[in-house]
Amino acid sequence: MSFQEKSTWVMLLLVILVYGTYFVVVVGDAAAIPEVLDIAYRGMMLATVVVLTVLAAGTHIVLAIASPREADKTDERDREINRFGEYVGGFVLAVGVLVGLGLAIFEIDHFWIANALLAGLVLSEVVAGLTKVVLYRRGI
């Protein structure tokens, strides 16, 4: 695997694990006690972003140390796969935004608006990542 392909796999797994944990914890509980989690979900969201950033940086450092000659090399195939993956993810992101828009228009609690938008973003990243790994294996 090229460095970029490994990086794509790592980010896909990290996003699923870290944000998956966030959604299971926060949204799972929220259905029961939304008021209590009003402040807590913001802190958890921030913590999730920090954890993901740290893990992403750490794993990429490990990847670079493992294959120093290939580290950070990006070629035209990497760019093309990345572009197409992001393009597909964009549709998912648009749906997420529309859902958030709908929630805002109907003045649903901001907890749900914030998490719907975040879910849209996370889902779009997962779809983009999945598209990319399939293209790396099957060809583009």
Place this chain on the structure above:
Amino acid sequence: MTQADLADRIGVTRQTVIAIEQGRYSPSLEVAFKIARVFGRSVDDVFGYPPD
């Protein structure tokens, strides 16, 4: 010449060279010309395209 050597000479990753050889990636015109030039041949000599 190894795949890694060829990759370095034309500015792509070794995995992209493999993908080209296996038909999983069509290189850009620029990269196709670079590959042909490395072997001192024309693009038609190095690449094939199936007939209709």
